[in-house]
Amino acid sequence: MAAPALHLAWSNPVRIHWGAGCFQSLVADAPVVVLADRAALSYENETLLLERLGHHCKGWSWFQGGLASVALAQTLCEEIWPVLRTHPNATVLAIGGGSTLDLAKVLRFRFEDSRTAADAWRSNQLPASASRHPLWLAPTTAGTGSEVTRWATLWDTEILQPVKLSWSPANGYAEHAFVDVELSWSCPLRHSRDCALDTLSHALEALWNRNASPISEVLALDAARLVIEMLPVLLEQPAKHEARVALARASLLAGMAMSHTQTALAHALSYELTLNEEMPHGEACAVWLPMVWELAMGASPACDTALARVFDVPAAEGVQTLRTWLHQLGIAGRDLRTTAAGRATLDQEMRSARGRNFIASP
Numbered sequence: 583m584a585a586p587a588l589h590l591a592w593s594n595p596v597r598i599h600w601g602a603g604c605f606q607s608l609v610a611d612a613p614v615v616v617l618a619d620r621a622a623l624s625y626e627n628e629t630l631l632l633e634r635l636g637h638h639c640k641g642w643s644w645f646q647g648g649l650a651s652v653a654l655a656q657t658l659c660e661e662i663w664p665v666l667r668t669h670p671n672a673t674v675l676a677i678g679g680g681s682t683l684d685l686a687k688v689l690r691f692r693f694e695d696s697r698t699a700a701d702a703w704r705s706n707q708l709p710a711s712a713s714r715h716p717l718w719l720a721p722t723t724a725g726t727g728s729e730v731t732r733w734a735t736l737w738d739t740e741i742l743q744p745v746k747l748s749w750s751p752a753n754g755y756a757e758h759a760f761v762d763v764e765l766s767w768s769c770p771l772r773h774s775r776d777c778a779l780d781t782l783s784h785a786l787e788a789l790w791n792r793n794a795s796p797i798s799e800v801l802a803l804d805a806a807r808l809v810i811e812m813l814p815v816l817l818e819q820p821a822k823h824e825a826r827v828a829l830a831r832a833s834l835l836a837g838m839a840m841s842h843t844q845t846a847l848a849h850a851l852s853y854e855l856t857l858n859e860e861m862p863h864g865e866a867c868a869v870w871l872p873m874v875w876e877l878a879m880g881a882s883p884a885c886d887t888a889l890a891r892v893f894d895v896p897a898a899e900g901v902q903t904l905r906t907w908l909h910q911l912g913i914a915g916r917d918l919r920t921t922a923a924g925r926a927t928l929d930q931e932m933r934s935a936r937g938r939n940f941i942a943s944p
């Protein structure tokens with residue numbers, strides 16, 4: 583029987599510059615305001631970038647670590663928006679991990695009245711009067727794929743019950759992404775592990791996803807298999823260039839898949855661990871992957887077939903292989919199905935914004 587017709591609008595407007603050294607090809611012919619992660623940009627690269635930008639560099643702010651919170655975004659607005667107001671054609675250039683890139687995705691929309699910003703972020707409503715500045719993103723970790731998605735995570739931590747917000751205006755994509763493996767050398771090994779686990783989570787979440795398509799599946803499978811093969815290699819041989827390149831490629835491919843599918847149940851469950859246990863995002867997703875894999879099995883023949891290709895064994899065996907692989911990286915899976923309270927949490931998260939993308943959600 584012929585496969586059913588597929589009507590798919592696949593697009594991603596981000597212009598991707600890929601390869602070792604591509605960041606050094608960045609040139610500006612208009613004003614630029616930089617937001618960079620102090621821990622991720624070496625002094626050498628900072629100097630080289632300043633030289634290349636020259637008089638076009640109109641402002642420079644540092645991300646000093648921590649969660650990308652509403653409070654931090656407000657502080658950065660106070661620094662950056664006056665400069666953007668003076669230079670209304672300025673580009674925002676962000677260099678760093680997912681938090682830095684996400685903050686830049688928020689700040690590139692400049693509001694007339696900065697006092698209204700937090701309410702707009704909380705309601706995910708972009709005012710018609712907001713000015714949109716061009717955005718260039720240079721990831722220094724191989725993991726989040728944030729450079730090719732249009733949404734940003736903000737944490738609202740100053741309220742009684744902290745929550746994770748998603749800022750996702752329709753035109754929230756960056757104009758350019760510079761995926762340069764040379765920038766990821768500054769990333770500590772433990773952080774590289776967690777970022778690669780985030781990539782694996784994006785890839786698997788794109789497979790067990792209601793929005794999956796044949797295109798997202800190819801990207802996600804390639805990404806998952808690259809992480810599974812090359813993350814253990816990187817952890818054993820941190821200087822191995824090929825491993826860093828493979829993980830940067832996996833992050834980009836998983837990000838492209840996720841830009842169409844969004845994330846799903848493992849991400850929905852991860853946010854509570856990041857807020858309450860301060861668990862790094864990649865690890866907080868990875869602990870749920872074996873349970874979510876088991877829940878996904880049987881929901882769709884196409885998904886079962888895709889999961890079987892992750893380890894080239896039937897999906898039911900693949901989940902055991904995944905458990906062993908994670909265990910060797912020091913990650914113990916968690917399971918909510920063993921207690922009534924856990925099952926209630928699972929049911930609740932399956933109905934959440936991200937959980938509803940999961941292929942086996944009600």
Ligand SMILES: [Zn+2]
Nearest residue numbers: 780783784863
């Ligand atoms: Zn993630």
